Amino acid sequence: MTGRTLLSARWVVGHKNGHHVVYENGVVVIQGTDVIHVGLSFDGEVADRIDYGEAIISPGFVDLDALSDLDTTILGYDNRPAWKKGRVWPESYIASGPYEMYSEEELAFQKRHAFAQLIRNGITTALPIASLFYRAWGETVAEFDAAVHAAEQLGLRVYLGPAYRTGGQVTDEQGNIRAVFNEARGLAGLEDARAFAARIDGMASGRIRAMFAPDRIETCTETLLQRTADIADELGAPVRQHCAQSPIELQLVREQHDCGPIDWLKRIGALRQNWLLPHGTYATDAEFALMAEAGATLVHCPLVATRFGGMLRSFAKCRDMGIVIGLGTDTYPADMILNMQMGMMMARQADGLDAVRSEDLFNAATLGGADALRRQDLGRLAPGSKADIAVIDLSARLQTPDPIQTLMTSTSGHDVCDVWIDGRRVMANGVIEEIDERADAAQAQAQYDGLIAKYPDRTVGHPPVEAIFTPSYERIRS
Known part of the structure; x- marks a missing residue:
């Protein structure tokens, strides 16, 4: 039948009776934007066949905290403390007036560049996140x-909304950090986000949806978050709040509210089912219980947490409490496979070898993200699901007897060779046509x-770049 495409591979991750299943030497059949068949064979007519051989045909990954800029977090990897290295605005920078450090053209390029990186890593649904440190405000x-x-051009499935805030962090020369607020500016940002959401939600045949992104909780006022919660409920949109x-x-x-952050969201009535909360590395058991009660989602970002000595305590406990757990990349590289691997290592460090298995992290990268967005047509390959597919090449990898365990032990995002979104082959053999x-x-x-x-402009004391980012070894130049 015209329009049907059959994909085959040594391993196909399908979905049956509410769970992922693995078909060895399986097939996936696409028609239009949807999957119409997953199994060991297909007897119907097809217009095209692609055999990927030693590979995994996987549901595309859902990234709830998807890196969408040129990540400044990696600049702090060996350069600390953050307040002394340009990660917190100094009072002098506030006094002189914060400014946009990128032009509109540069910001537009960064989104396109970042979206391509997400696709290269098998991410088919993304909720973009970017730093506000280098912005004038939001x-x-x-x-x-x-x-x-x-x-639209690249074919990525996205939930979009500009980040806004009613405050920011400021440091003095001794490293004393405080919050400064401009509520009117933040509320204006929310109104802009509301108008944007109403205008773009459902574009590109439904691939582009709206979301709301109030920035860090310590720089958002009660009014901002309550209004965000109500507006998002009206529009049926998710809210992501770090x-x-x-x-x-x-x-x-x-200092501001005499309680913890998740507790505060609960107290002001903002902790709701459509709230997605990265990172939870400092949440208490009581706060996790509040999340479970509200049906809110924990967005686990293992790579950025472990790079800076953080740990989710614990993945297994949150899973067993019934909390929906999704994954986010949040930092460079936007490698979801690497994040799964780091998340598994972290969970075993926290709770022992038997705390989690490979499928727990794979579920978080697929079903968890889809459940957070209340999308039963994403994160799985089954008849009626969207044809959002990541193909991971295993031909040069040491394979275990199980493909998901191989994914967790032997691969990285570099092994993603093909990506399909909404039935469109957006990357073929590692090449995205629209991208040089x-x-x-x-x-x-x-x-x-x-x-x-x-960086010296927004670093306390305004030292030269060489003093902000100290080299690993002595730098010798001609």
């Missing part, structure tokens, strides 16, 4: 209009270098 509608265009991720956050929230990978990488690096050159 994200703009103009850059998100550019994000809409990029998503919280319980750092000691300074806990300190500021306790080398040229984009060079442009991204040039923009990143330009940002680094501006």
Whole structure:
């Protein structure tokens, strides 16, 4: 039958009776935007066949905290403390007036570049996240209009909404961090986000949906979060709110509200089923219980947490409490497979070898994200699901007897060879037609270098770049 495409591989991760299943030497049949068949064989007519051989045909990954800029977090990897290295605005920068460190054109390029990186890593549904440290205040509608265009062009499934906030962090020269607020500015940002959401929700045949992204909880006022919760409920959109991720956050929230961050969301009536909460590394058992009661989602971002000594305590406990757990990349590289692997190691460090298995993290990267978005047509390959597919090449990898265990032990995002979204082959043999990978990488690096050159402006004491980012070894130059 015209329009049907049959994909085959040594391993196919299908879905049956509410759970993933593995078909050895299986097939997936796509018609239009949907999967119409998954199994060991297919007797119907097809227009095209693609055999991937030694590979996994997997549901595309759902990234609830998807890196969408040129990540500044990695600049702090060996350069600390954060307040001394440009990760917190100094009072002098506030006094002189924060400014946008990228042009509108550069911001638009970054979204397109980041979206391509997500696709390369098998991520088919993404909720973008970017830093506000280098922004004048919040994200703009103009850059998100550019994000809409990029998503349409590349074929990525996205939930979009500019980040907004009613406050920011400021440090003095001794490292004393405090919050400064401008509620009117934050509420105006929310109104912009509301208008944007109403305009774009459902574009690109439903691939582009709206979301709300109030920034860090310690810099959001009660009014902002309550209004966000009500507006998101009206529009049926998810809300992502970073919280319980750092000691300074806990300190500021306790100073402001005399309780923990998730507890505060509960007290003000904002902790709801459509709330997605990265990172939870400093959440208490009592706060996790509140999340479970509300039906809110924990967005686990293992790579960025472990890089900076953080740990989710614990994945197994949250799973057993019935909390929906999804995954986010949040940092460079946007490698969901690496995040699954780091998450599994973290969980075993926290609770022992028998606490989690490979399928627990794979579920979080697929079904967990889909459940968080209340999308039973994502995160799985079954008749009626969207044809959102990641193909992971195993031909050069040491394989265990089980494909998901091989994924967790032997592969990375670099092994993703093909990606399908909404039935469209958006990457074939590692190539995205709309992208010149080398040229984009060079442009991204040039923009990143330009940002680094501006770091003294927003670093306490305004030291030179060489003093902010100290080298690993003695640097010898001609």
